[in-house]
Amino acid sequence: xxxxLIAAVVRSTLFVVLIPAAAGASPGGPAGESPYRDAxxxxxxxxxxxxxxxxxxxxxxxxxxxxxxxxxxxxPTTSEWRVWSRQVRGAILLHTEVWLRxxxxxxxxxxxxxxxxxxxxxxxxxxxxxEADLEEPGSDPEFVRDWYxxxxxxxxxxxxxxxxxxxxxxxxxxxxxxxRVLLASGADHEVLSAVTRGWVQFRxxxxxxxxxxxxxxxxxxxxxxxxxxxAIQARPDLGEARLRLGRVLHxxxxxxxxxxxxxxxxxxxxxxxLEYLAAVFLALIEVDRQQHxxxxxxxxQAARIHPGGYAVLVGMSELAYRTGxxxxxxxxxxxxxxxxxxRDPWWGYLLGTSWHVDALRASLSRRMRE
Amino acid sequence: xxxxxxxxxxxxxxxxxxxxxxxxxAELVTVDALVTEGRRFVTGLTAxxxxxxxxxxxxxxxxxxLDELPIxxxxxxxxxxxxxxxxxxSLRQAALAIVDRLRPDDRAAIVSFSHQLRLREDLTGDRxxxxxxxxxxxxxxxxxLRDAAFAGFALAARERRRTLLLVFTDGVDxxxxxxxxxxxxxxxxSEATVYAVGIRDDVPDLRSRMLTRPPRRLVSDARFxxxxxxxxxxxxxxxxQNRDIGPTFERVLSEFHSRYVLGYTPEGVTAxxxxxxxxxxxxxxxxxxxxxxxxxx
Numbered sequence: 001x002x003x004x005l006i007a008a009v010v011r012s013t014l015f016v017v018l019i020p021a022a023a024g025a026s027p028g029g030p031a032g033e034s035p036y037r038d039a040x041x042x043x044x045x046x047x048x049x050x051x052x053x054x055x056x057x058x059x060x061x062x063x064x065x066x067x068x069x070x071x072x073x074x075x076p077t078t079s080e081w082r083v084w085s086r087q088v089r090g091a092i093l094l095h096t097e098v099w100l101r102x103x104x105x106x107x108x109x110x111x112x113x114x115x116x117x118x119x120x121x122x123x124x125x126x127x128x129x130x131e132a133d134l135e136e137p138g139s140d141p142e143f144v145r146d147w148y149x150x151x152x153x154x155x156x157x158x159x160x161x162x163x164x165x166x167x168x169x170x171x172x173x174x175x176x177x178x179x180r181v182l183l184a185s186g187a188d189h190e191v192l193s194a195v196t197r198g199w200v201q202f203r204x205x206x207x208x209x210x211x212x213x214x215x216x217x218x219x220x221x222x223x224x225x226x227x228x229x230x231a232i233q234a235r236p237d238l239g240e241a242r243l244r245l246g247r248v249l250h251x252x253x254x255x256x257x258x259x260x261x262x263x264x265x266x267x268x269x270x271x272x273x274l275e276y277l278a279a280v281f282l283a284l285i286e287v288d289r290q291q292h293x294x295x296x297x298x299x300x301q302a303a304r305i306h307p308g309g310y311a312v313l314v315g316m317s318e319l320a321y322r323t324g325x326x327x328x329x330x331x332x333x334x335x336x337x338x339x340x341x342x343r344d345p346w347w348g349y350l351l352g353t354s355w356h357v358d359a360l361r362a363s364l365s366r367r368m369r370e
Numbered sequence: 371x372x373x374x375x376x377x378x379x380x381x382x383x384x385x386x387x388x389x390x391x392x393x394x395x396a397e398l399v400t401v402d403a404l405v406t407e408g409r410r411f412v413t414g415l416t417a418x419x420x421x422x423x424x425x426x427x428x429x430x431x432x433x434x435x436l437d438e439l440p441i442x443x444x445x446x447x448x449x450x451x452x453x454x455x456x457x458x459x460s461l462r463q464a465a466l467a468i469v470d471r472l473r474p475d476d477r478a479a480i481v482s483f484s485h486q487l488r489l490r491e492d493l494t495g496d497r498x499x500x501x502x503x504x505x506x507x508x509x510x511x512x513x514x515l516r517d518a519a520f521a522g523f524a525l526a527a528r529e530r531r532r533t534l535l536l537v538f539t540d541g542v543d544x545x546x547x548x549x550x551x552x553x554x555x556x557x558x559x560s561e562a563t564v565y566a567v568g569i570r571d572d573v574p575d576l577r578s579r580m581l582t583r584p585p586r587r588l589v590s591d592a593r594f595x596x597x598x599x600x601x602x603x604x605x606x607x608x609x610x611q612n613r614d615i616g617p618t619f620e621r622v623l624s625e626f627h628s629r630y631v632l633g634y635t636p637e638g639v640t641a642x643x644x645x646x647x648x649x650x651x652x653x654x655x656x657x658x659x660x661x662x663x664x665x666x667x
Binding site for chain 1: 481485486487488489492512517520521523524525527528542543544545547548549552556559667
């Protein structure tokens with residue numbers, strides 16, 4: 001053991017002495033070595049805007065050249081790993097920050113160098129982790145997995161489903177069988193299922209056109225259900241997968257199976273947003289079954305969690321309308337129409353995994369410094 | 371029938387009418403019917419010109435009105451992101467035209483929808499308030515068409531007068547909690563008449579980032595809104611371009627005023643639930659557009 005330790009020290013020292021020009025003394029290089037590395041260092045220290053400005057002051061070719069050094073340098077040793085991986089994480093998030101900020105104002109077909117670089121570095125981190133002789137792989141694979149989820153969530157929030165499809169396919173290749181990736185994949189199909197007619201131009205991760213397909217709601221719902229079932233098999237504790245599966249099954253016409261899933265959410269999951277939506281979705285099923293008293297109880301449960309919520313008011317108004325109480329239906333609808341409600345979890349649910357954007361961003365920012 | 375006789379006959383019918391004729395109840399059912407011959411509205415008809423069947427059983431028409439009764443107009447207006455710019459300007463002008471054509475006893479409400487629903491002005495005869503609400507319309511967000519249509523039905527549920535639900539949309543629903551089958555069922559339970567106004571041009575749909583232009587011209591959610599309107603005895607009307615929205619709204623209002631209101635007390639019909647209704651002309655040509663039935667509680 002001592003002999004191997006000495007050998008490792010000698011090797012690293014030898015590299016420092018013999019190959020000083022090889023992209024810095026060690027993989028990652030010290031700050032001050034290049035404007036690019038400075039930008040990454042700034043970002044890691046919390047200087048987000050300074051880092052972004054510095055990065056944007058570089059040309060695309062400089063960005064590509066500098067970022068590719070992470071991959072062209074010799075793989076980091078075990079002792080160097082932490083520093084190197086932190087820099088790569090920081091670079092991934094810095095490029096992603098720029099990409100996602102710019103995406104909103106750019107046409108969907110516009111290629112963004114920062115999207116390409118962040119993706120390349122994410123793949124690199126996974127590859128190097130697999131190749132490295134680490135005693136423990138650490139949290140790098142999870143970091144990259146969550147990066148895929150963050151990008152998908154942002155794509156859902158901005159309705160870029162034509163790109164999220166390919167992005168999540170790549171995530172599944174990198175992380176086969178991962179419950180959260182499967183959940184996001186199902187949500188991707190569920191987002192598209194809200195559109196009942198029209199065409200979609202799917203694009204690959206580089207933004208290039210792939211297939212153009214006519215939207216088929218039933219097909220999207222079925223694919224969503226398949227992904228959710230697989231996600232639940234991988235992670236039975238994923239309440240959101242059960243919630244979504246229940247909703248999708250109801251929309252596919254299988255009310256009994258939908259009820260089972262939604263009742264499981266109610267009995268096992270302690271998350272106000274999921275409990276609220278499960279109660280609303282169950283109530284809609286009970287209205288269909290003409291079990292109006294049960295529906296009323298479920299809406300009351302939902303209203304305790306989100307009084308005045310959009311979904312619960314629409315549902316309660318519909319129930320009153322159907323059960324011959326027009327005055328109550330109108331009053332409930334007026335309440336909804338006059339107050340507006342941006343905070344109902346329904347809005348987040350509607351946009352796939354978009355409601356995870358802020359939490360993922362915060363988590364990744366925290367973890368990039370570990 | 372001479373004009374004077376017609377006036378007398380109508381006056382007599384009016385005097386005989388109950389105070390609140392528009393509630394379908396065990397006592398009285400009312401059916402709105404549009405009669406056309408080609409493109410022309412047919413006026414001057416009497417009760418004897420119609421045959422009305424409830425659940426297949428002929429009924430005696432006890433009341434008939436044409437263009438005399440106050441109405442409520444609930445405008446349900448798409449203000450999603452795709453309506454920005456020139457289209458929103460045209461939409462505002464169209465809504466103002468409706469307000470300008472309201473009669474002294476008429477009322478109107480403005481409901482706007484993107485992914486969220488907003489009651490810009492509740493049912494009122496105050497034209498100034500309606501104009502202010504229309505001027506404040508802005509466009510942003512997704513399209514909760516089905517939930518908005520239900521909002522119209524819910525607001526109309528308390529109205530004890532003829533109610534026109536004028537639904538304008540240029541897009542496909544992407545944000546509603548209530549699905550299509552549900553909405554069609556709710557429409558069948560409403561006593562309001564839905565006229566849907568769609569727009570037919572080549573502006574990409576509201577999810578333009580995702581949806582491409584299909585090989586043919588893009589239309590709004592025509593199939594659904596057509597079915598929705600038909601459940602209530604109304605119809606879908608298209609505006610060809612933005613500048614046609616105003617004239618289309620006015621045409622809808624004219625058509626609504628041209629509909630007969632037939633009232634009858636169901637006889638020989640006892641089943642609860644859905645009752646199909648059929649209105650036909652007797653001894654003359656023409657087409658009748660009326661609701662296909664009603665729910666008897």
